Amino acid sequence: MNYHSKKLLKLNLATWRMATMGGLLLAGLTVVAGRAFYLQGLNTDYLQGKGDAVANRNLILPAQRGQVTDRHGQLLAISTPVESLWARPGELKLTAAQQAQLARVLGMPGSELAKKMARKTRGEFSVRRPVTPEQAVRIAAMGVPGLHLRREFRRYYPAGEVAAHVVGFTNVDDLGQEGVERAYQDWLAGREGQRQIQRDRRGNTIRDLAPIKTAQLGGNLALALDLNIQYLAHRELAAAIAKHKAKGGSVVVLDAKTGEILALANQPIFNPNNRRNYKPGPMRNRAVIDTFEPGSTIKPFVAAAVLERGLYHPTSVIDTPETWRVGAKLVRDTHPHPQLTVSEIIQKSSNVGAVKLAMSLTPQQYWEVLHRSGFGELPGSGFPGETAGRLRDASTWKPVEHATMAYGYGLSVSLLQLTRAYMAFANDGEVMPLSFLKREPQEIAGERVFSPSVAREVRAMMESVTQEGGTGMRTRVPGYRVAGKTGTAHKLIDGRYSPDRYLSSFVGMAPASNPRLIIGVVIDEPSGGVYYGGSVAGPVFAQVMAASLRQLALPPDAPETATRMTQNMLPAVARAGGGV
Amino acid sequence: MSRLNVVLALLLMVCALALIQSQHRSRTYFVELERLKKQAHGLDEQWGQLQLEQSTWANPARVDTLARTRLGLIAPPNDRVRIETLTAAP
Numbered sequence: 001m002n003y004h005s006k007k008l009l010k011l012n013l014a015t016w017r018m019a020t021m022g023g024l025l026l027a028g029l030t031v032v033a034g035r036a037f038y039l040q041g042l043n044t045d046y047l048q049g050k051g052d053a054v055a056n057r058n059l060i061l062p063a064q065r066g067q068v069t070d071r072h073g074q075l076l077a078i079s080t081p082v083e084s085l086w087a088r089p090g091e092l093k094l095t096a097a098q099q100a101q102l103a104r105v106l107g108m109p110g111s112e113l114a115k116k117m118a119r120k121t122r123g124e125f126s127v128r129r130p131v132t133p134e135q136a137v138r139i140a141a142m143g144v145p146g147l148h149l150r151r152e153f154r155r156y157y158p159a160g161e162v163a164a165h166v167v168g169f170t171n172v173d174d175l176g177q178e179g180v181e182r183a184y185q186d187w188l189a190g191r192e193g194q195r196q197i198q199r200d201r202r203g204n205t206i207r208d209l210a211p212i213k214t215a216q217l218g219g220n221l222a223l224a225l226d227l228n229i230q231y232l233a234h235r236e237l238a239a240a241i242a243k244h245k246a247k248g249g250s251v252v253v254l255d256a257k258t259g260e261i262l263a264l265a266n267q268p269i270f271n272p273n274n275r276r277n278y279k280p281g282p283m284r285n286r287a288v289i290d291t292f293e294p295g296s297t298i299k300p301f302v303a304a305a306v307l308e309r310g311l312y313h314p315t316s317v318i319d320t321p322e323t324w325r326v327g328a329k330l331v332r333d334t335h336p337h338p339q340l341t342v343s344e345i346i347q348k349s350s351n352v353g354a355v356k357l358a359m360s361l362t363p364q365q366y367w368e369v370l371h372r373s374g375f376g377e378l379p380g381s382g383f384p385g386e387t388a389g390r391l392r393d394a395s396t397w398k399p400v401e402h403a404t405m406a407y408g409y410g411l412s413v414s415l416l417q418l419t420r421a422y423m424a425f426a427n428d429g430e431v432m433p434l435s436f437l438k439r440e441p442q443e444i445a446g447e448r449v450f451s452p453s454v455a456r457e458v459r460a461m462m463e464s465v466t467q468e469g470g471t472g473m474r475t476r477v478p479g480y481r482v483a484g485k486t487g488t489a490h491k492l493i494d495g496r497y498s499p500d501r502y503l504s505s506f507v508g509m510a511p512a513s514n515p516r517l518i519i520g521v522v523i524d525e526p527s528g529g530v531y532y533g534g535s536v537a538g539p540v541f542a543q544v545m546a547a548s549l550r551q552l553a554l555p556p557d558a559p560e561t562a563t564r565m566t567q568n569m570l571p572a573v574a575r576a577g578g579g580v
Numbered sequence: 581m582s583r584l585n586v587v588l589a590l591l592l593m594v595c596a597l598a599l600i601q602s603q604h605r606s607r608t609y610f611v612e613l614e615r616l617k618k619q620a621h622g623l624d625e626q627w628g629q630l631q632l633e634q635s636t637w638a639n640p641a642r643v644d645t646l647a648r649t650r651l652g653l654i655a656p657p658n659d660r661v662r663i664e665t666l667t668a669a670p
Contacts, residue, residue, distance in 0.1 A: 205614045555663070
């Protein structure tokens with residue numbers, strides 16, 4: 001249409017106005033386009049980065065450390081998230097009333113809290129780690145700026161000191177420092193995962209930007225330990241240490257059939273839940289790490305060695321004078337008997353008899369039996385720092401050493417190692433590999449140390465130890481037949497044998513007809529007047545054994561002794577139950 | 581020809597709306613999934629804490645002390661214990 005031809009529609013505009021308007025619009029457009037080009041084209045990487053930084057997040061997926069339980073699933077160690085209270089001094093606005101309330105919630109003296117809060121550190125500091133869940137709720141409700149709660153994992157040991165030496169503990173960084181926590185660090189630890197996500201304005205996660213690297217949770221661990229037996233061992237050992245004013249002691253309970261470590265207690269103890277006040281002494285697992293000279297508990301191995309070579313029978317009679325000279329050394333018996341059978345040498349723990357038996361072997365032959373029984377070798381429990389003890393090569397033995405070796409001086413063992421060696425007698429000559437972990441019976445192969453007949457003969461000798469005339473009469477367990485051997489050894493202090501410091505020990509097994517449990521007990525320096533192994537370590541053995549057998553509900557193999565040994569208050573009932 | 585174009589244009593509109601709809605649904609489901617994951621995680625933590633609490637209460641040392649002091653229990657002496665052997669029923 002031609003506007004110019006219509007008179008009414010004719011616009012009388014000056015051309016300069018058209019040009020100005022057009023120019024302004026064009027300039028505006030150029031500015032917008034220029035800005036758009038600047039942002040989208042030149043600065044795009046920077047701005048894109050900024051935008052992503054607001055919406056995208058890299059998350060670390062924490063890997064929780066695995067649990068440790070006993071053989072029945074009772075917790076021994078667990079990691080659980082806890083809140084801890086942190087403060088940022090820069091932002092902190094705490095009124096006097098709030099501070100008083102906070103002190104009340106934390107159960108902390110007001111002055112101590114004030115001192116903490118007055119700190120002018122850069123960054124942040126922890127006020128209390130951890131706080132209890134109830135405290136966390138109350139602190140969060142106060143809503144003080146500059147105070148915040150932070151989530152962390154903390155390791156707890158519900159059994160506390162009872163199982164502390166076996167389970168061990170971790171440090172602040174969740175690294176195993178001792179015990180099972182250290183031995184199985186890699187298995188327990190797990191691995192952190194990672195995830196990149198995009199968030200919306202409200203903080204909801206809206207999508208994953210990269211494939212999720214899932215966190216690998218730490219594996220759980222079921223120990224061979226039986227917490228009930230462990231507690232009994234701990235309790236009886238603690239009572240004996242207090243009664244005999246001893247420096248320390250250990251108890252090991254083994255399953256004779258599987259080699260599993262059912263309990264392992266030491267004194268002194270420590271509390272793994274308290275990370276402060278750590279002293280290395282009480283933390284040491286003495287039963288595995290410390291060595292001692294076994295004393296008379298070695299004698300059954302002498303007996304086994306001579307029986308095995310057919311040199312003697314259990315009933316062979318041997319002259320046992322009060323003293324017997326080997327080189328410059330005078331071997332002495334404190335309770336002399338002119339003549340003893342091989343069995344009685346074990347029963348009455350005659351040094352002279354044991355020396356005469358051992359001297360009938362060559363050093364090489366005796367060494368071979370000790371070596372085969374695991375002395376001087378790592379017991380193979382996998383426990384960090386376990387010791388092999390000391391057994392010198394037979395070619396270096398002097399005759400005197402050959403003699404003292406017969407009653408347990410001149411070699412050193414750990415309690416775990418000694419108790420393991422007794423498994424040969426308990427298990428008809430076969431030693432099962434030790435394990436701190438629970439295992440299925442079918443997956444173990446034993447190692448033959450003695451023939452079944454030799455093992456049974458020695459076991460019968462050790463049973464006589466706990467009978468009338470033996471050194472271990474206080475180790476009896478009503479209702480069960482018990483076999484074992486006492487030991488009392490002078491301690492070696494600064495290269496000399498101390499005349500009045502002893503290690504009292506007892507290693508035994510029950511039910512003797514077919515042993516299920518082996519218990520080793522050693523008490524370090526009893527100073528309450530009695531020091532014989534049978535009187536100090538023996539009763540601990542008897543208490544733990546009786547309670548453990550009841551715990552495992554094993555049928556008695558000597559029911560009549562239950563009525564004979566105790567004053568009978570309900571004769572009819574007891575006798576009725578006795579006829580198994 | 582032009583009718584076909586109109587039909588295609590409408591189809592395109594429908595597809596576009598469907599895409600928006602499904603994208604939206606995927607986001608809501610994702611948010612829901614995240615929420616439930618968080619809840620599961622929270623429940624896991626709670627389970628751990630309950631386990632810890634249970635094992636603290638059931639600690640043999642504590643049970644032993646309470647049984648002896650508060651309840652006055654003792655281990656039965658051996659003469660009060662009767663052993664029964666189970667024989668298989670014929």
